[in-house]
Amino acid sequence: DAKTTQPPSMDCAEGRAANLPCNHSTISGNEYVYWYRQIHSQGPQYIIHGLKNNETNEMASLIITEDRKSSTLILPHATLRDTAVYYCIVRANTGNQFYFGTGTSLTVIP
Amino acid sequence: ETGVTQSPTHLIKTRGQQVTLRCSSQSGHNTVSWYQQALGQGPQFIFQYYREEENGRGNFPPRFSGLQFPNYSSELNVNALELDDSALYLCASSWRDSPYYEQYFGPGTRLTVT
Numbered sequence: 001d002a003k004t005t006q007p008p009s010m011d012c013a014e015g016r017a018a019n020l021p022c023n024h025s026t027i028s029g030n031e032y033v034y035w036y037r038q039i040h041s042q043g044p045q046y047i048i049h050g051l052k053n054n055e056t057n058e059m060a061s062l063i064i065t066e067d068r069k070s071s072t073l074i075l076p077h078a079t080l081r082d083t084a085v086y087y088c089i090v091r092a093n094t095g096n097q098f099y100f101g102t103g104t105s106l107t108v109i110p
Numbered sequence: 111e112t113g114v115t116q117s118p119t120h121l122i123k124t125r126g127q128q129v130t131l132r133c134s135s136q137s138g139h140n141t142v143s144w145y146q147q148a149l150g151q152g153p154q155f156i157f158q159y160y161r162e163e164e165n166g167r168g169n170f171p172p173r174f175s176g177l178q179f180p181n182y183s184s185e186l187n188v189n190a191l192e193l194d195d196s197a198l199y200l201c202a203s204s205w206r207d208s209p210y211y212e213q214y215f216g217p218g219t220r221l222t223v224t
Contacts (some may be wrong), residue, residue: 041218043218045219046215100154
């Protein structure tokens, strides 16, 4: 399973775009990149996933580099409610187990 | 709200005891995964159940066991509780035959072992 590397913490001003990076240099060709977030003591919440094309939904955008070795989650207009731990996950090659790391703790500042 | 429910919300047990945690999956989902999340850590995969059989297991000892029922709900059983078992236990449901496998998590059960 590909491992991911994320910065432990980031700050973002309210209303600005939050750009959360993730490295997954050992990702295999058929492995998807998923992003989840976890607000304190709640269950993780699915945000977005992608394979090699950039993806956008109502919550966020996902930019995957052409070599697929890294990706960036973009929250276009961060709000205080976006304060959470964000996990970048590469789906296991067999089955659908997810391997979480320690994530990035994003703090949105008023 | 994901439609995944877990019970109980909180639980306090004594070392050496046994505990059963329950999870009801989201409607239409046929797979349940269980995770353990210690304080300050990311969730760690325990095991997954699909069609009532274990379908993958993380690095957890056999005293962690599970069941999945015909309605796709699931139980996590932990025997001989240890202090280090204190954690948030999360279940996640998914549709096994989807190519995307996104998992939807419940709110968790907070287990404290004293």
